[in-house]
Structure formats: C-alpha cells, structure tokens
Amino acid sequence: MISVENIRKSFDNVSVLKGISLEFEQGKTNLIIGQSGSGKTVLMKCLVGLLEADSGNVYYDERNFSAMSFQERRAIRKELGMLFQGAALFDSMTVEENVIFPLKMFTTMTRGEMQKRAEFCLERVDLHQVEHMYPADLSGGMKKRVAIARAISINPKYLLCDEPNSGLDPPTALIIDQLIRDITKEFNTTTVVNTHDMKSVMEIGDKVAFIYQGELGWQGSRHNIMTANNRELNKFISASGVVMPSEISRK
C-alpha cells in the first residue's frame, strides 16, 4: 500500500498541492484523475521523489519515504516500476536491452535467465519479434507496452503510470488499460494511474481520487463515480464525453 499524508507543494508561491491525503491499496488499480493543471502529475512526482514536497509524508507500506536518505530511497525504488507518459525507453538500446536493463543493474541473473525473463515480459504485453528493434522503430502503443514490460521485469511491488493513454488511439488505449488492470491482479501490485481519460476510469478504476485545484475533490470507485454528488467532478465527467445518468433521465 502507498499512502500520502497531507502533501503540500508550491512553485514560486503558487500552491499546486494543498494538503492531499490519500491511500492507494495493494492489488487494486488506484486512479488519480483531474483536469490538466489540477496537480495530479505533481502529486505523482512527489510520490516517487522526483519532486520534493514542501511538507507531508509518503509511505510505502509503513516506510516513510519522505524521511529517507537518498540511498534508502534508491532501495525502495528497486521495488517500483513506472510507466511514463512518453514511455521513456532508452533510445540507444534495443527493446530486449530495455527490458533487461533493471535486471542487469540489480540482479545476479545470467544472460540466459535475463533473456528468458525479457521474453516472458514481452509476451505478457503481447509483443513478439520485436526484441532486436529500437524504440524509434516502434509505434506509440508498442512503446508503452515495452515500457510496461520493463516495469514488470523486476516483479515490482508498486506500479505507477503517468498518463498511460496519452497520444494513443482508443483501441490501443483500451489494450493498455486492460494490461494495467490484469498485471495489477496478476502481480498483486499497488498500482497508481494518473489520467484524465474517463474511459480508463470506467475500465480499470478500482479506486478513484479526483483532484481539483490541488485538493482532493472526491474519492470512491468507478461504480459510484457516475452518481457522485460533486459539481466539479460532474462537470469533468460531462466534459470528457461520458453521459451522466442525470443527463440520460433528462433526455
């Protein structure tokens, strides 16, 4: 489980996160949703330590990440897989080298074992015959799948995804969503997904937190998000093209 306790973050006296507290459960797909500029990416970066929060704490299974030294944080990060918005694959490496990179760095596996693991991870994300290709030769969806394969290669306890569907066509976005949901169940990871895509919410949102202007606006599950009594959330849902039940009854 990952929990966030009263996180605050400002940039040049502009408050971006205004004391957010949240819990992300293990074995579930936890979604952070909100408009662009609402602070969800900043929250995600504070979770992994790419940004330092002004105050508040982040706990990884009761371990206070915020109070840790650089070395201690690095140890936690070895349990963490992250899918970046642009996939962030290493350009100079082939697909296979990308997937085995964390294994090469942190395990004592032999070359053969690493290749087997890479093969398993790539098959798990439904990629075949791409081991020797470079990221530049892949489509956006394939890059995201390779990034997922790289993230799961080390059996992470925590999986964080920043806008996993951005720039993807709807069918590919659906495939990525389903992969994230299935991997969360299969590997029993604590998965946190940062998105503004309501289709993703309805597809995989076991637990949903809506961030509005740096504050926690609402939280619940995808099953009760459509009936939520929150004006800003309802506006966000309507704007994203999903028809609210109230609108259906009115029609």
Added chain:
Amino acid sequence: MKLFYHIGRYLILIGAILQKPEKASIYRHQIIVEMDHLGIQSLGIVAIVSVFMGAVVTIQTAFNTDHPLLPAYAIGFATRQAIILEFSPTVISLILAGKVGSRIASEIGTMRVTEQIDALEIMGVNAAGYLILPKIIASMIINPVLVIISMFLGILGGWVASAATGVVPLSNFVYGILFEFSQFDIYYAIIKTITFAFIIASVSGYFGYYTKGGALEVGHSSTKAVVFSSIYIILFNLILTQILLA
C-alpha cells in the same frame, strides 16, 4: 550570484557522479563504448587538423624566422615545441570540446527532456554516475592517446611541408625535431590533456543533465557546453602552464 549557484550545483553533480557504482561490470562496459564514441570516432578530425596544423606551423615559422643568425634547424625545433606543448594538447582539446562536448550535452539533454533520466532514477540507478562517469573516464583515457597521435601527425605534417616546399632542408628539420628533446614536455602535454578531458566531459555532462524544456533547450545546452568547456580549457591552460613550467 548565478556563478556560485552553478559552481555549487556542478560540485553536487560531481559528488553524485563519484558515488560507488551499482555494478562495476556495467560501468566498465560503458567506458569501452564511450571510448569508441568519444575517442575513436574523433580520430579522423584529429588526424586532418594535426597534419595541416603541423604543415602550417612549419611554413609560418620558416617565413617568420628567416634570419642569417638563426640556424635552419630552429624551424624543426620550434615546430616540435609548438606542437607538443601547445597545439596538440590545447587546440585538439578545443576541437574535442566542440565535437565531443556537444555530443555529450545533447545526448544527456535529450535523455532528460524525454524522461529517460527520470526513468533511470525511478529504477534506483544513480543516473548522474551511470551517464557521466563512464564518459569522464573514457575521455581521460582516450584523449591523451588522441593527442599523442596528433603530435606524431603534426610533426609528420611539418616534415611533409618541408619536403614539399623546401622552406627548410629536411636534414635540418629532422635535426631540429630531435634537438634537446625533453620527456617532461610530453608529460606536461598529457597532464594538460587529462585535465581538459575531465573539463570537457564533466562540464558538458553538467549542461546536459540539467537541461529543462524541449528540443530548443537541448540545443542551448549543447551550445553552452561547447562555450564553457572552451573557456575553462583556456583558463586551465594558463593555470597549468604557470604551475608546470614556472
């Protein structure tokens, strides 16, 4: 104030670079790769510049020292001293600052803006160490080799110019090349080259590592890397010359 900010941040980066590597074997492999990228791939330009530089120095010296009191072998002697003490270590390092420095800054800068460095950090990898340390070590090993090759080719260029133009008899030129040769001159050139190699790789790595923004900023970082590496090379050239030859 901005200067102190950059010096402080540069020193913090050097501290991060010098931390114990996660896996020495991966760093060793990276050093070999970087020696190829930063050194071997620069051999062509180093060779061309050195040969022509040696030829021009010889012809220029011959035309500017045309005096009955000056022995003819002085042209060979002056060519050798100029090439070994200054042209090969300093000029070649300045050329490498342009070629290698821009490459390092743009490579690391692109990795920064495409979140590849964030990905390394999230994995628990010391990104600064993994990306910059092999480049520094590789440059400090391969640049002296390039400079020694440059010395040889520079003198060869002078010899060819002497033979082709007849500005100085070949026997006198060769006598001048061998006249009162001091091994310390080579050590001095290598010490300078190693220092310059550290400057090129670390300063360029610094500008690449702290790139913010997109493609435009990567270009800016690359330009700054070349400009500041060149300035520090010239500055340290003066300091080392004073320390080592005084």
